[in-house]
Amino acid sequence: xxxxxxxxxxPAPEGAAGSGxxxxxxxxxxxxxxxxxxxxxxxxxxxxxxASMATFDFEGVVEVEVTYEREALADAVVRPLSRGIAYxxxxxxxxxxxxxxxxxxxxxNGDRFRNLHLFANGMESRLPDLRRPQxxxxxxxxxxxxxxxxxxxxEEASGRGTEVIYFAxxxxxxxxxxxxxxSGITVYLAGGAVIVGSFVCDxxxxxxxxxxxxxxxxxxxxxxxxxxxxxxxxxxxxxxxIISIDPxxxxxxxxxxxxxxxxxxxxxxxxxxxxxxxxxxxxxxxxEDVFLRTSDDCIAIYGSxxxxxxxxxxxxxxxxxxxxxxxxxxxIGVHGDHAGEGDVIENIAFDxxxxxxxxxxxxxxxxxxxxxxGDKNTVRDVTFRNVRIERFELGRLFDxxxxxNPKYNPHPGRRVxxxxxxxxxYDGECDHPSVIAGYDAQRVVDGVHFRNLRINGRLIDxxxxxxxxxxxFQRNVTFQ
Numbered sequence: 001x002x003x004x005x006x007x008x009x010x011p012a013p014e015g016a017a018g019s020g021x022x023x024x025x026x027x028x029x030x031x032x033x034x035x036x037x038x039x040x041x042x043x044x045x046x047x048x049x050x051a052s053m054a055t056f057d058f059e060g061v062v063e064v065e066v067t068y069e070r071e072a073l074a075d076a077v078v079r080p081l082s083r084g085i086a087y088x089x090x091x092x093x094x095x096x097x098x099x100x101x102x103x104x105x106x107x108x109n110g111d112r113f114r115n116l117h118l119f120a121n122g123m124e125s126r127l128p129d130l131r132r133p134q135x136x137x138x139x140x141x142x143x144x145x146x147x148x149x150x151x152x153x154x155e156e157a158s159g160r161g162t163e164v165i166y167f168a169x170x171x172x173x174x175x176x177x178x179x180x181x182x183s184g185i186t187v188y189l190a191g192g193a194v195i196v197g198s199f200v201c202d203x204x205x206x207x208x209x210x211x212x213x214x215x216x217x218x219x220x221x222x223x224x225x226x227x228x229x230x231x232x233x234x235x236x237x238x239x240x241x242i243i244s245i246d247p248x249x250x251x252x253x254x255x256x257x258x259x260x261x262x263x264x265x266x267x268x269x270x271x272x273x274x275x276x277x278x279x280x281x282x283x284x285x286x287x288e289d290v291f292l293r294t295s296d297d298c299i300a301i302y303g304s305x306x307x308x309x310x311x312x313x314x315x316x317x318x319x320x321x322x323x324x325x326x327x328x329x330x331x332i333g334v335h336g337d338h339a340g341e342g343d344v345i346e347n348i349a350f351d352x353x354x355x356x357x358x359x360x361x362x363x364x365x366x367x368x369x370x371x372x373x374g375d376k377n378t379v380r381d382v383t384f385r386n387v388r389i390e391r392f393e394l395g396r397l398f399d400x401x402x403x404x405n406p407k408y409n410p411h412p413g414r415r416v417x418x419x420x421x422x423x424x425x426y427d428g429e430c431d432h433p434s435v436i437a438g439y440d441a442q443r444v445v446d447g448v449h450f451r452n453l454r455i456n457g458r459l460i461d462x463x464x465x466x467x468x469x470x471x472x473f474q475r476n477v478t479f480q
Contacts, residue, residue, distance in 0.1 A: 005029060005060025006123060010191035010212060012037035013140065013171040017218065019052040022106070022116040025065045026056055029097075033065070042218060042246050042270035044113065044325035045295035046361070053268070055119040055243065057191075057212065058098070066094040066116060068108040077112075079105045080321055080354035082388045103266065103291040103321055105356060112357075113325075119266055119291070121241065124212065128188050134163040140170025145179040145197060152182065167193045167213060174198075177226055181207050189213025189242055198226040198247075201234040201257075208238040218246035222271050227253040232308075235259050246270060251294065254279035255308040266291045275300055276322075280335065281310035281343070293323035293357075300328075303336035303343025303377055315348045323356040327365050328395075332382065333373040338410045342376025351385045359393040366432060367399030368392070369421075373413030374403055380417045384424065391428030397455075398434035398468070402443045416445045424453045434466065438473025445474040453479065 005028035012018070019040040025033040036054040043051050068076075076089040078096065085104065087096035094106060098120050106116040128135050136152060152162045164186045174197030181187055183204045189195060191212035196219070201207050215228040228244035231237050232255040240263040244251040251267035251274070254260055260282065267276050267290075276292035278300040279285060292298040299322065303312050322329035330350065336343035350369075358368045368389055373379045389397065400419060404412035416438075438444035453460040460466035461479050470477060 006058060007062055008057040009034045009036055013192060013194050015171050016194055019050060021070050021114060022052045023067045023069060024054045027063050029061050029063060041268040043268055043293055045270050045272055046326060048270050049114055051115050053117040057121045057123050059123045061097055061099045063097050066106055067092055074109050077107045079356060081390060082354055128164045128166050135166055136162040137166045137168055139168050140172055142173045142175060144176050145174040146176055149180055164188055169193050199229050201231045201237055204234045206236045210240045212241055214243045214245060216245040217248060220248055222248050225249045231257050231260060240264050247274060249273055250275045250278050252277045254282045256281040256310060258283045260285045262287045264289045269294045271295060280305040280308040282312050284314045287317040289319045291321045295326045297328045297331040298322040298324050300331040301345060301348060302334060303345050305335040311344045313347045318351045321354045321356060324358050327360050328367050328370045329355045329358055330369045332371045333377050333379040334408055336375035336377035338375035342414050345377055345379045346381045348382045353387045355389040357392050358395040360395050366395040368397050370399040371416055372401050372403050373416050374405060374409035376411050377413045378415045383420045385422045387424045389426040396432040396434050397426055397430055400436045400445055400448055402439040402445060412439045412443055414443055417447050419448045421453060422451045426455050433469045435469050436474045436477055437471040440473055447476045449478045451480040
């Protein structure tokens, strides 16, 4: 039986920043067109500009019509190219069909940077029941988040026991900036809800943050270090489906936490130190189906840093689209326990990854896939599989080093070992060579293995053929 098509579009609240570069309509096959609100999202700290973003939910088959409003439409592209979206571009419109969820970049007239990001989500299956006494609904407005938490604590003491905090559609602003989530709570951001503030899990467990809402901090000054979601000293935490726009600091920060799941998360940033998902001293982290366009590293995996101490292990990232307007799409290993013996960062896997951009003016921070072991760290047992790298502006493909950056590392790293790359494809020019380099005879890179590395359709069978620079402190580098 053919699946019944369904479609849900969410209105934006009053005061949401909109973009006039694109207009977007969607419909089920043969149904009535629905207009989507197109949000303005600032990107790229080196040349801040406003791109566009729209989102909706569906199942079955839908038709999408995108109109380019800035100028006459000459041509278009829909990325990631690996999705193979068949589209038409004529009469000023870009049209296509979708039969499954997708996170897309729609680019007109060769302008890949002032593009439209279109997030087509699957339908929600676990909507909160507002009739339950355990659901605490919060209406739009400006309020002190701390007062809301005290109210929840009173409800808990009275036996009512709030389990779900429901942010209704509309604009919410936390006067004190932070909403601290107690253990055992699900925070739900309804579609059409925009939150100006940060959600914090600190020494909490069994917490979920989800929904089709948006966290937007574009009007909060950079002098603050708010993250859209901060998870510190916590366990069993899930973040899924929400969108982060322009946080003053990281989109999601993980510090000394365990058993964390991040699914279908989308993020944009345009300021310094605005990484996507960063983790320090964490274990058992799963990241799936994310789209990260950031003005620093998209995903960074470290050991000890600041107040967070310990090794990092068991990190899984799959089905991710990574767009680094600045720095690395993927960075592993820089920070660790430099005052002690260093940390071990191990058992990490990336699978089904699309890298859409890498642009970094400073050559010390190049690398679409970078493992830079500093601070006495050992990085080992890391696998990259099925990675598709599209043409990028400035950087290099691989940067695998034991290194010492005096700006961040009091000491060089200790070792990098057992790194595997399988089914890696790059189509485009890259004049800057990839690097595999140890620090000295005691601090080496040992065991970097490439299987089916293809650059511009050519199978790479040696370091020379792939434009790699390898120093004397590396060994056991193979190509198959």
